[in-house]
Amino acid sequence: AEGRRVAELATLLEWVALHVDLSSTDAFNVGFEVPIAGRVVHLRRVAQWHMRSAPGGRLRMSVPVEHQESIAQLLAYVKGNGCKVELEVARRFAAVWDLVPGELATAPPPSLKPGEAAAPQPEPSVLLAHRGSTQGILVATWPTRAALKAFNKAAASQANLPKVGDRVEVQYEGTWFCGVLCSVDAEGKASVKCDADPEGVFTMALLYHVRRASAET
16 A cells, blocks of 8 residues: 555656756745645645646646745656656655545536536545644646635635535525535635535635525534
8 A cells, every 4th residue: 555655646747847847937926725635734824736748738836835845855866867756756745745535526608698507627636644744735727816816805805705614505507505614715706615526526616605504404
């Protein structure tokens, strides 16, 4: 089992090294908890690199600033090694980080016309959870500076938002589903663990599609 875990981390490092652009770094405060497949990490101040050559062109790698230098050095080394990770390097990395892949089931945007249905769009995200803390490295399409600004503006205009841990209802395709509010991501979307969701799957929706659950639920 440990050998497989190390091999999976090595494969991920090779893929990230192939696509990550270390020539430009953006650092900013996030301040969110991010749940992926049952693991929750705290994104505070991060350094972020684009991965424009990866499929979709929108992925970013967000790293806690405390680990920025060591991760950048590791990825640069792997790049210089033909995007190949040596076994001992993978083992040292695996001693510190756990690979947590997962999917987020994203609710459709409110711009859909009445009666227009859309299937959930799973959004693959990869979390590297630090084994000795609540920190983590995130490979996903968020957070972004623009998304954080939009979220803060929206949150300021809503006085009675549900809080993390509250029982809530989230609207999806015109129907309200019961669940628990787990967190709010950097795009201002609420992460809800619906009662009907399988393990490791969360429903994401903009905050105005989430309301406090009624007493009956």
